[in-house]
Every structure is written in C-alpha cells, then in structure tokens.
Amino acid sequence: MYTCSIERMKDKIETFSKYGDAGHGGITRYSLSEDALKARKEFEKRMTAIGAIIEVDDVANIYATLPGSDPDAKRIVMGSHCDSVKNGGNYDGILGVISAMEVLETVHEHNIPHKHPLTAMIWTNEEGSLYPPAMMCSGIVCYDYLPEDIRSKFCYDDMMVSKSVLDGTKTFGEALEKSGYKGEKKYRLSPDNYECMFETHIEQGPILEDAGNSVGIVDCVLGMFNYRIRFFGQTTHAGTFPMPKRRDALLAASQALVYLHEEIDKLGYSDLVYTTGEIVCHPCVHTCVPDYVDVSFDARHEDPKVLAKVMEILKSCTTKTWAGCSCEIEKAWNRDTVYWDKELVGYVKEAAEEIGVSHQYIHSGAGHDAQFCAYMLPTTMIFVQSKEGLSHCEDEYSTPEDCTNGASVMLHAVLKKDKQ
Template sequence: MYKCSLERMTDKIETFSKFGDAGHGGITRYTLSPEDNLARKEFVKRMEAIGAVIETDDMANMYATIPGSDPDAKRIVMGSHTDSVMNGGNYDGILGVMSAMEVLEAVVEQKIPHKHPLTAMVWTNEEGSLYPPAMMSSGVICYDYLPEAIRGKFKLEDMLQSKSILDFKTTFGEVLDKSEYKGDKANRLSPEKYLNMFEIHIEQGPILEDNKKDVGVVDCVLGMFNYRLKFYGQTTHAGTFPMPKRKDAFFAASQALVYLHEEIDKLGYPELVYTTGEVICHPGIHTCVPDFFDFSFDSRHEDPAVLDQVLAIVKSCADKTWAGCTCTVEKAWNRDTVYWDEKLIGYCEEAAKETGVSYQLIHSGAGHDAQFAAYMMPTTMLFVQSKDGLSHCEDEYSTPEHCTSGATVLLNAVLKADQAE
C-alpha cells in the first residue's frame, strides 16, 4: 500500500487558503474571479512541476494529466472545485482538487506503476454562488446523459446568460469569454476518453466525527425535492386594523410550518431531513400586515417512497386555509437518489482496510459534480471527517491528518481501479 504526504497536504491547505482569504479564517472565492484565478494558477504550477499536461475545455474546466504505461488506455479522473460560497471555508471543494493533486504527486514521487493516464480535474462554478445555478459546469458537460427532469435546467445558452447576483448585469458567459482558462470543447470530460471518476470531499456533517471514523465511503447522493409554499392574505395598516379581521400571510405561513414539522416528524424516519431555507415577505414594511409570504421546502432521503409521503403532507397545505389565507404549493425541482458504482465503492473500502484508515459507509445529503458525472461513467466519492460537522462557513475545518488519510485511500482505490481494467 502507498501513502500520501502529510507535509505536502498541509502545505497545499495553507497555500490555497490564501486565495480569497476573507480575513476571518475562511475564504470568498467566486468562480473565475481574480481569487479563483490565483488558485487555478497554483494548480497549474504544481501540476506542471511533476510533468502533468494541462488542458482546459470550453467551460474552463481544467485537466492535469500524467501518462500511464498504456498510451491508448482511458484516463482515470479525480477532482472537485476551487470556487467557494461567500465567507466559506478552506476545504469544501478545494480538498477534492488538492487530494487529486496529491495522488498525482505521490505517483510521480514514488514512481508508482500504473497503466491508465491519471487526471486531476477542476470543475468550474460548482457552488453557483455568483452565477446560479450550483453545479453549472458539470450540468452542461453531462447534459446529454442527465435525466430529462434535470437536463432542462442546464442548457448551455441559458447558463451563459446567468447573471451575477452582485450587479444583476454581468453574465457568466461574459466572464467565461474573458477567462484565460476557457479552452476547447474537445477537451471535455467524456466516456470516450475517461474510464471512471473519483471525488473526495469533506463530509459537511457530524456523522464521521460522532462515530470516530476518519473517512466515509459514500454509497449514494440522496434524492430530494424542493417546493415553494405561497400564502396569500391582505395588506392592511399595522396599527389600525383589528386582529380578528386580519389575513396575515406571515402568520399563516408560520402555522403551516409548524404543521409540516409535526406531521413529518410523525413519519418516524431518523435519516429524513427537511429545511425551510428561503423566505419572501411582501410588502416587507413594519407598518403593514403582510399580504404575501413564500417559503422554500427542501426534503432529502434515499427512498423515493419516503419522499412521496413527505410530499403528500407538503401538498396537503394547499387544501387548507391558514389564518384566513389561501396557500398554493409549487414544485421548484427534484432529483432521484444517485447510487455510486459498486466496483468503485468496493475499491474504496478495500483501500481503507488495507491502509488502516477507519471508515464507514455513508450517504451524501449534499449535491456534488460527481453525481452528474455518474450518469456518464462509473463514479464514486469519499468523505473526510469535518470538525463539528460545519461547512459553508469560516469555521469549516478538517485536520491535515484526516485530509491526508482521505487522499491515501483515494490513491490506493484509484490504483485498484487502474489494475482492474
């Protein structure tokens, strides 16, 4: 069994954390921003130093490849993204890039024999923080392979017109055209050129830490749905209109939310999660009773039958009157559970056992670029323990030791995939 370098991994973590340093222990690194370009330049510098060939495609995805003993063999690719959310952490996304780099560096340094070319990849705009939606580039690249329910969201022409959430004017296409990393469409990830894909990521939750496991071998990305619940009332003056006569849409929504929690919790599924994360209130004036309130409802579980039960409860809100207000329930989008390739999962388990890294099987509740790639080629993921389960915040942290252990498992799993075909 081969091992990755703690010293090298620590150095990469420290170096990449400087690109977009927000001054509070985390980063803001929007895709194709000057900060992101610094991270990309560092990726190029380190990969060229070990003799990797750098390619970019038309979505500015980056590929650094070292050759294998068989020049005709398909590549094995590893990677993730360099961009972050606003005031995010130093591990989400970038750990997958650093780990892929570490695998290539270890192979070159230790002269590890391998048949297939090995590629470290950077996906563009996974977060969608500045230019929505999330997983934009992987959605475009994998477009022809995606289920119909997902595909329409990622039409290239629509993605290029996505506007910055900061100025609502600059488009992703404009920034992409100006980027030095925009390359040739022929360089895109494809099943004709690539054998399979691995992505490593921080867990973004507390399960591995709670169970005292270093690494998670991920078996699937949970299915989910996202709906909007909209409540319609009547605007009146906050100081003059009697309480019994009001149709307060905010109050109506609060009653419905309590109802949702009570009824869904009665289902008794411990792994089921659901969230109200975005709200809209109109007119949003402290002297006015709200006449409209809209909230998102996100629910995730592996079993579609469980999600169907949750959805029935959500839809039932439209059949009721809430504090004198009507309610509509509208679908935003959904996805099915995506299962990883069983052979690749097996290689990850074997690698963890043989390297002595503690692990457990685990689901992913969050979306990742790999889930779109899974429709195109055999794909799997690994998780690394997250301190206190925190992510998408400046307190996000995984120890260099856990990061290196994850990279070591990745390295040996990739070598097993290399030897198998």
C-alpha cells in the same frame, strides 16, 4: 505501502486558503474571479512541476494528466471545484482538488506503476454563488446523459448568459472569455477518453466525527425535492385593523410550518431531513400586515417512498386555511437518489481497510459535480471528517490527518481500478 504526504497536504491547504482570504479564517472565492484564477495558476504550476499535461475545455474545466504505460487506456479522473460560497471555508470543494493533486504527486514521487493516465481536475462554477445555477459546468459537460428534467436546466447557451447575482450585468460567458481559461470542447470529460471518476470531499455533516471515523465510503447522493409554499392574505394597517378580521400571511406561514414539522416528525424516519430555509414577505413593512409570504421547502431521503409520504403532508397544506389565508405549492426542482458505482465503492472500502483508516458507509445529502458525472461515467466519492459537521462557513475544518487519509484512500482505490 504508499501513503500520501501530510506535509504536502498541509502546505496545499495553507497555500490555497490565501486565494480569496476573507480576513477571518475562511474564503470568498467566486468562480472565475481574480482569486479563483490565482488558485487555478497554483494548480497548474504544481501539476506541471511533476510532468502533468494541462488541458482546458470550453467551459474552463482544467485537466492535469500523468501519462500511463498504456497509450490506449482511458483516463482515471479525480477532482472537485475551487470556487466557494460567500464567506465559506478552506475545504469545501478545494479539498477534492488538493487530494487529486496529492495522488498525482505521490505517484510521481514514488514512480508508482500505472497503466491508465491519471488526471486531476478542477470543475468550474460548482457552487453557482456568483453565476447560478450550482454545478453549472458539470451540467454542461454531462448534458447529453442527464435525465430530461435536469438536462433542461443546463443548456450551454442559457448558461453563457447567466447573470452575476452581484451586479446583474456581467454574465458567466463574459467572465469565461475574460478569464483566459476558455479552452476547447474536445478536451471535455467524456466516456470516449475517461474510464471513471473519483471525488474526495469533506462530509459537511457530523456523522463521521460522532462515530469516530476518519473517512466515509459514500454510496449515494440522496434523492430530494424542493418546493415553494405560498400564502395569500390581505395587507392592512398594523395599528388600526382589528385582530379577528386580519388575514396575516406571515402568521399563516408560521402555523403551516409548525404543522409540517409536527406531521413529518410523526413519520419517524431519523435519517429524513427537511428544511424551510428561505422566506419572502410582502410588503415587509413594520406598519403593514403581510399579504403574501413565500417560503422554500427542501426534503431529502434515499427512499422515494419516504419522500412520497412527505409530499402528501406538504400537499395537505393546500387543503387548509391558515389564519384566513389560502395556500399553494409549486415544485422548484427535484432529483432521484443517485447511486455510486458499486465496483468503485468496493475499491474505496478495500483501500480504507488495507491502509488501516477508520471508515464507514455514508450517504451524501448535498449535491456534487460527481452526481452529474455519475450519469455519464462510473463514479464514486470519498468523504473526510468535518469538525462539528460545519461547512459553508468560515469555521469549516478538517484535520490534516483526516485530509491525508482521504487522499491516501483515493490513491489506493484508483490503483485498484487501474489494475482491474
């Protein structure tokens, strides 16, 4: 039985980690940056070496395709992204690219028969770290198939003027033109020329490691909502205004957040996750009582009924007075749970069983390009164990063995689909 090469896997991980090396174990590799372009060149070089045909679409997504025996068969695509967050790790995103490369290299090395063309790809600007929003180019490519509330955020023209968060002047469209990777729209992933998509990714959590399993059979991306919670008080002098008369918006926010945690935890759902991760405080001066605080609130769960219960608790914050301050909430965005194609999920599970890789079913709490692709094509994901569950940081790590297991599982799942 064919398996992917751990030595090739190690080599690719080591090589790609040089592009954007931040000097202390991880990378900063913004989309279309000089380092990201080097990673793309490496991808092209290695794929061309095995006879893959390179195509680039109009938003710089790259496709490397090994022809199949049936010239009329649609392609089976595998891939992820090569950009990172600031001071990110060497596995998030790029492992999915490396794994797709490894599948094609293994098929080429062993001359494995296959009917469908097999494609490895790089999605552009998944992280949105330099040019918001996240999953920009999968949103553009899958635009016509996305739900209306999502589609409205990914208009091509709007994305071209997305400004760099570093200097606020250079736009994504300008970076795209300068990159040399603005290809043709006709090469975009679409149901006309693609059969389905697979994406391998690190788990980014501790569930697989805690269970002692190498690979996750992902069945869905969790539904979620993201809100802003705002508190309105009054600015006064920190040294002269009596405590009983203050309307401290930061104190109000702290009381409300404790309330939210206590009430949501009472619901008793161990698989429910929620986060208040961003805060804006005004005037943010040590001698001033804050008059305005804005915090983010992010909740995720598979069941919309559970999220509805969380929403009721969130809404109840607006009916209370917190430290003399009023409160309002506003929706930033939300998504329903996205379920992967059952047939493809079944192939992934069969593949893991047949090659003897320890595995389990698992949900994805994070969003991925595959999530948008699933509205357009049959799609699924494979997770690889993350050491201590760490991700979006320089300590992010997955063993070469687990990475190779993930690629091997994808290889055999793809071959199963190819024979179908």
